[in-house]
Amino acid sequence: MTKYKLEYIWLDGYAPAANLRGKTQIKEFAEFPKLEQLPLWGFDGSSTRQAEGKSSDCVLKPVAVYPDPARKNGVLVMCEVMMPDGVTPHPSNTRATVLDDEGAWFGFEQEYFFYKDGRPLGFPENGFPAPQGEYYTGVGYKNVGSIARQIVEEHLDLCLEAGINHEGINAEVAKGQWEFQIFGKGSKKAADEMWLARYLLQRLTEKYEIDIEYHCKPLGDTDWNGSGMHANFSTDYLRDVGGKAYFEALMEAFGDAREEHIAVYGPDNHLRLTGKHETASIDVFTWGVADRGASVRVPHSFVRNDYRGYLEDRRPNSQGDPYQIASQILKTINSVPTSVETRAAA
Known part of the structure; x- marks a missing residue:
């Protein structure tokens, strides 16, 4: 098993333009992890303008995975921000509402x-x-x-x-x-x-x-x-x-x-x-x-x-x-x- 450095990356709640945020967790995998193997992960939304301090939990949902060439055993994990239930997209989550078409x-x-x-x-x-x-x-x-x-x-x-x-x-x-x-x-x-x-x-x-x-x-x-x-x-x-x-x-x-x-x-x-x-x-x-x-x-x-x-x-x-x-x-x-x-x- 190898310990991978997973960099969870997301967009914060700042307006009129969001900022990129990122934090790292370490997980063991037998090989480079697949998207479906990556867990949801919480963060403090009150520090990113995505929640109030009295109810600050937000959840990161991995949606795309890439190797991180700047780190040994590094993984770039693009995430959507979800509400505490891990299912409902956060209002700042613009990716969740994208009109998508592989032919576009x-x-x-x-x-x-x-x-x-x-x-x-x-x-x-x-x-x-x-x-x-x-x-x-x-x-x-x-x-x-x-x-x-x-x-x-x-x-x-x-x-x-x-x-x-x-x-x-x-x-x-x-x-x-x-x-x-x-x-x-x-x-x-x-x-x-x-x-x-x-x-x-x-x-x-x-x-x-x-x-x-x-x-x-x-x-x-x-x-x-x-x-x-x-x-x-x-x-x-x-x-x-x-x-x-x-x-x-x-x-x-x-x-x-x-x-x-x-x-x-x-x-x-x-x-x-x-x-x-x-x-x-x-x-x-x-x-x-x-x-x-x-x-x-x-x-x-x-x-x-x-x-x-x-x-x-x-x-x-x-x-x-x-x-x-x-x-x-x-x-x-x-x-x-x-x-x-x-x-x-x-």
């Missing part, structure tokens, strides 16, 4: 800033560095510094060793800003892996004494980019059938659902979705072919392929909850009939 594929582009001493990594103590322009996909010390690339490369390796479907990294438009991409088949799987990738990044940067700033516009009303979490999405029908009529009906549905989308696309998005810096205004819905200033960017390949493939919703921000984002996108897609005849009769 999601690719999230997580942007973020490295922060040190209260400012983006590489910013001078006073004022600003050279204007943005050369930092995006930049190379060299003056563009990316000496530590950031070391961290993102180490994070990439951790994710791949954990079995998380990490698909790429790049320096972003602003100084100290980076991006990584996570892809998954199914709303829950894609979102689980995004949260775990965030967790691994935040845990990794502890040893570098650097923080991760996920706020969508940390530099405020300045000529510096904010951070998004663009959501690339497709379904079986979009990939295999598609068609211009279906696409146009889908975009009409996205326009009609604009307020519902914005409500779950991350806090303070009005600061980022201004119509500047490669964003559309928060008050409108637009789509465009290869248009990074649109709400939904339509790749050239999608149009060339008779309106089949994937689309990119550019509105979700870097603090968004991928569970809610994927679920809202899928809900809107499912509202559109998948044949011209059905639409005509509706």
Whole structure:
């Protein structure tokens, strides 16, 4: 029997954006544990804004398991938060209500800033560095510094060793800003892996004494980019059938659902979705072919392929909850009939 270090990871009750939490228990298993072998585990919800002190018990329910490459015999255990009965989802448990579909594929582009001493990594103590322009996909010390690339490369390796479907990294438009991409088949799987990738990044940067700033516009009303979490999405029908009529009906549905989308696309998005810096205004819905200033960017390949493939919703921000984002996108897609005849009769 081997003693495994089980890191139970969950989302707390903070609003408008939840934080990641984690605690470790040690259990013996003959081999790497399967999900069904992992027990429920309690925690003090009064310390995470999920319960009152006079009735503080909450329960962690394991829902996904990955190896933890940073620990010998380590296990990453993604959890849902349940009420004390261990059966009823806690009100903060957004995963429990996710609309899921294994045929719905999601690719999230997580942007973020490295922060040190209260400012983006590489910013001078006073004022600003050279204007943005050369930092995006930049190379060299003056563009990316000496530590950031070391961290993102180490994070990439951790994710791949954990079995998380990490698909790429790049320096972003602003100084100290980076991006990584996570892809998954199914709303829950894609979102689980995004949260775990965030967790691994935040845990990794502890040893570098650097923080991760996920706020969508940390530099405020300045000529510096904010951070998004663009959501690339497709379904079986979009990939295999598609068609211009279906696409146009889908975009009409996205326009009609604009307020519902914005409500779950991350806090303070009005600061980022201004119509500047490669964003559309928060008050409108637009789509465009290869248009990074649109709400939904339509790749050239999608149009060339008779309106089949994937689309990119550019509105979700870097603090968004991928569970809610994927679920809202899928809900809107499912509202559109998948044949011209059905639409005509509706």
